[in-house]
Amino acid sequence: MKKLRVGVIGVGGIGFGAHLSGYEKLADKVEIVAVCDIDEAKLERASKRYGVSETFTDYREMLKMKELDAVNVCTPNYLHHPISIAALEAGKHVLCEKPLALNAEQGEEMVAAAKKAGKLFMIGVNNRYRDESQKLKRMIERGELGEVYAARTGWIRRRGVPFWGDWFMEKAKAGGGPLIDIGVHMLDLTRWLIGNPKPVSVTGAIYHKIGNYLVTEWDKNDPVLAGALASGAADKIYDVEDSAFAFIRFEGGITLELNVSWALNTNKEHNYCELYGDKAGASLSPLTVFGEKEGTLVDYTFKTDEATTHHTEIAHFVDCILNGTELISPAEEAVDVMRILDAIYKSAELGEEVRL
Ligand SMILES: NC(=O)c1ccc[n+]([C@@H]2O[C@H](COP(=O)([O-])OP(=O)(O)OC[C@H]3O[C@@H](n4cnc5c(N)ncnc54)[C@H](O)[C@@H]3O)[C@@H](O)[C@H]2O)c1
Missing domain, CATH: 3.30.360.10 (Dihydrodipicolinate Reductase; domain 2)
Incomplete structure (x- = not known):
């Protein structure tokens, strides 16, 4: 079976410690093909620890990669909206950390972008x-x-x-x-x-x-x-x-x-x-x-x-993409929150x- 090719945007605390490690545990189904962070030291740490050769300081450049199926957005909250929308528009499935956005209006725009793109858009409400x-x-x-x-x-x-x-x-x-x-x-x-x-x-x-x-x-x-x-x-x-x-x-x-x-x-x-x-x-x-x-x-x-709930959540995201399983935490439900x-x-x- 073809492996899912994923990238993580924001490899600080949770991106490095929970998302990349979650994907590492799924090595039979997933290949981590790219990481992105504006902080070059964190980028290097992630690239070395997880053996990822493609590194980016600009997420827009990373999203141009054709050989990328899905991304995790693990940046500060104010970037969830622009980065998730850009990723969906680039045709990637998205797992975005909580909270969905800074407010409901942004959340609605993000959900609309996912519908338009026809891609999965999941929120990392790991609880x-x-x-x-x-x-x-x-x-x-x-x-x-x-x-x-x-x-x-x-x-x-x-x-x-x-x-x-x-x-x-x-x-x-x-x-x-x-x-x-x-x-x-x-x-x-x-x-x-x-x-x-x-x-x-x-x-x-x-x-x-x-x-x-x-x-x-x-x-x-x-x-x-x-x-x-x-x-x-x-x-x-x-x-x-x-x-x-x-x-x-x-x-x-x-x-x-x-x-x-x-x-x-x-x-x-x-x-x-x-x-x-x-x-x-x-x-x-x-x-x-x-x-x-x-x-x-x-x-x-x-x-x-x-x-580890984050690892269960990430395994579920992969399962939804590869096997069409129904999302447990679709972004639509986060808009009312x-x-x-x-x-x-x-x-x-x-x-x-x-x-x-
Ligand atoms: N579900 C959970 O249990 C949980 C736990 C912690 C954090 N979070 C969420 O995860 C997100 C990240 O939190 P954190 O604690 O890892 O924060 P952090 O500050 O440790 O990491 C964020 C990373 O994003 C990078 N970044 C900033 N701007 C960027 C950009 N334009 N492009 C790429 N990378 C950029 C930063 O350099 C940093 O490395 C937040 O939304 C937070 O709410 C969720």
Whole structure:
């Protein structure tokens, strides 16, 4: 069988550590034919480590390669839109990292480009690919929780501002802070589990309270902060929120509470997803079901496979292209997620509920 020829654009953290390594594990089906990054040191590191001879500092040049079937877009968020569209227009299948784009309007343009090109366009929402997420999804589809009418989800970091990044803290490049960075994962996962209901209204609040204090006053002996300071964190633009809280109503009366932070005075880092159905409830992680049996309350926890979700996701992308398998995370579903995020920021700005 002919191998799928792939390239990765942006070989920084996730491109190098998760996408290229994911393809490397699929060497019987995939050939990594090109890598691209504007940072020549990172480009060289990727080319040497993964044995890729074609290297590019301009993605437009890379997209001219005829011997390239698919690309992964692993750049900062503000480049997802132009690069994905250029790749689709060049006739490549695209796996783009989350979030889809900076906002829903960009997302719509990207999805339209994929439709026009007739190419696969998948979003790297890797939490859908957790074994426990897949099991819970199947249970919900079989009706084992009954009607799921409410949910709570979130990703809380106590001291986790990505000072190390070049762009994460800049609104123009990232689109926002923890809400669009890690909140998007939990919002996407929870909404997908309950069948992607249409959002109706959103109330949100965002705060920028303690991130700056961390840079200027917090314990300079802390190893994470010392590293951040050494990389110039104190001089970087930091104009995004460091926590966000939202309440979302979906059609059918379903409600969702979402809480996220990079910096918050609370317990240590954790993420969670709790679903409340009229037959049973469930939570992640680990996958636990709260039900009833023999007239008594029972809780049971699943033993699940902890394979690297990014690798499962990449293997699925390849399977969809080579075998026509249906995409688990098509970009269309990410547009409504972007609409919700846009509405949370809007609601926070206006100080009132926003209807979608
Ligand atoms: N799914 C996940 O678990 C997960 C985890 C981390 C990051 N991400 C997402 O992946 C993306 C990248 O994040 P990261 O942490 O790897 O960031 P990063 O800053 O470590 O890497 C981004 C890379 O893109 C390169 N780049 C910038 N402009 C470019 C251009 N014009 N052409 C080619 N390369 C360019 C940078 O030089 C850098 O090497 C983001 O969208 C982020 O949200 C997803």
